[in-house]
Amino acid sequence: MTLFWVASVVLLVFSTLLVILPAINRKKNQDEALRDELNKAFYKDRLAELEEETDEGLVDNQNELIADLKQSLLDDIPGDAPEQKSQDINPWAVFVPSVVVLLVISFGVYYKFGAAQQVKEWQEVTANLPELSRKLMAPEGAQLTDDEMRDLTLALRTRLHYQPDDSTGWLLLGRIGLANRDVETSIGAMKKAFRLEPDNDDVKLGYAQALMLSQDDMDQETARVLLAELMQQEYVDLRVVSLMAFDAFERQDFPSAIKYWRIMQQMIGPDDHRYEMLERSIESAAIQMGDNVAPGRTVAVTISVAENVQIDPNAQIIVSVHPADGSAMPVAAARYPLGAFPRTVVLDDGNSMMEARKLTDLEQLMVRVRIDTDGNVGTRDGDWFGESQVVDFGEPVEVEISQQY
Template identity: 60%
Template sequence: MVEFWLAAGALLVVSALFVVTPLLRSRDNTDEQLRDELNKAIYKDRLAELEVESVEGIVQDKAELETDLKLALLDDVPASEQYGSTQKVSPIVIVVSLALLIFVSLFCYQRYGALDKVNQWQEVANQLPQLSQRLMSQDAEPLTDSEMRDLILALRTRLHHTPQDQQGWLLLGRIGLADRDIDTAIGAMKRAYRLSPDDEDIQLGYAQALMLSGDATDTEIAEGLLIGLAQQEYVDLRVISLLAFNAFEKQDFAGAVKYWTMMQQMIGPEDSRYPMLESSIRKARANMGESMADMVAVEIRVADDVPVNPNGVLVVSVHRADGSPMPVAAARYSVGAFPRTLVLDDGNSMMQGQNLSDLDAFIVRARIDSDGNVGTREGDWYGESAVTQKGDPVNLVISNQY
């Protein structure tokens, strides 16, 4: 606000100089001088006419006429004390002019300017810490649409004064993503990425914004950033989720299944997002041309008297209908919570030359391995399904102990 008033004051001073400077400058009273110059011009013209008339014989006494002209010119010369006099402006006129200038300027700005908006803008800019804290706090009430706009305005104001603040640009980009303002999100994330291209949070945010643009070039850049992040030692779950989404949008359904399966392994079956991922995987496999008949959906329950070791491992295997101990397909999961539903497909096949989808009938076994060694069974709890036909759901209860 101080900068605004300083700029307004400077403009007012410049305007005052334009008004006062001409008033302070003394003005010569040149009316008599102009009359003298005019008389001289008339005198010279009349002499030229006499010369012509003398040559043509119209004038007989040329010398006498010239004398009369000179006497007439001398009679019209202004007095010396009046010649070259000056006029000065009264100080009262200057003061009144300045007062009028200030009054008119302030009145016009008050009437037609945006002083109220400037004051509101400054108030919003001062609220940036409080609005940012509310945005980040999980316990505070969510910001309203009006407060979100105020936060964006305040943040843009600060970034105008600190354009090298990459965290500020990152925050503005995240707000743009949350508000579905794609242009703001991409622009802010791009500025943050230019300032700090090695920051993983900024890379992730920039990739997320680019993927929402719908432009093929932006999507390729985003995919490159995500693949680089996926090769890090620690991989953020959001990176895998965006890769899965990107693969599904490109109709790379096998890639989508791969990434969603990775997410399942990262979050575990006890996570509330696990069933949603399972549904996404089934949808992707259906788009690949794999029917649900080629998959085995197993609902697993645990008897009430079975102690479940939360650090154990759940092993699920599919066997031929004759009960062969060698599994055709198998999968290993963390124990998680029960009941739960798991889906096995050809990707879980164990035997070369035979896929799970080749079986017309099968048996499913599930075992909770308590020591983490799937090769040992002593003391483990298990359950086995009845012979099930291809395409039918499977239900089993873990109630027996080796």
């Protein structure tokens, strides 16, 4: 607002100078003096011409012509007129009214047709950004009214205009866009946050979530790539798995959707109120798959590590499911990044080794888990491993890695 008043004063001073300078620099009227000088010059030129004509014998009555010329010069001189009084104007008599008129007109027009009230409200909203942000991030953040959400969006856009490198601000604006189902705003804001912090997991998740709402196939494919990267992290956010399940269900990849919902159930536990909702989602996907596929046909394996185990941080985990007789050939297997322990992984028919023999064909099973240090499945020297007891299909499996080859 200070800038507005400074600019107003500068413009008013400039406008006033345009009015008063002509009065200050006004020149007196010199028309009569100029006419006298012109007549004198004409008289002298005509005398010179008469002299030449007389010398050439063209004029006989030179004196008469000179007398006529003098009479003409006298006739052109105006008679005595009352002396005109000086019309000099006091500059202050022009300056003060000019300033008053400019002030009244300028600010009157701005008050009538300008946006003074809107500017004032905008500044109040901008100053209230910290409070609105705290209210949004608090547990009761969903209680923000529509007006407060609009104010928060306006304040954020103002801040980001002056601080375009604020990735947190872009992330927050993107989340507001998601809450309002404003796909264009959410994708644009999340994209800018991702460009500023491409390695930030929260930003990456928000960007993927926004891209999931896009109707563009390339945007959705980019979202899947981002989610796949997040699934490889040591700690996997529940929202990542939820988005993976949602995407799989939308693409009618029902086995994958069921797998991810089972992972979510393992992450939240049966005491969570969302557990039953996930179970209903699993049943719905199973119905979509047909009668030949039973819901819940996955193997959840909880892996822990004994205290004496020394782990290479670059190692990976190989989980294999075997028949109850312990045969070396696994029915299903999967490789995972090391991550943190204890952790739970879920295998299903998608991890089966052979099409003819699926994981869901087993009635009983056992699970082996190995920490692979060299990336070669065929070599085991120095690798740590563990195996479970024989369990019925559908029961939870626990494996502790405590032995070394």
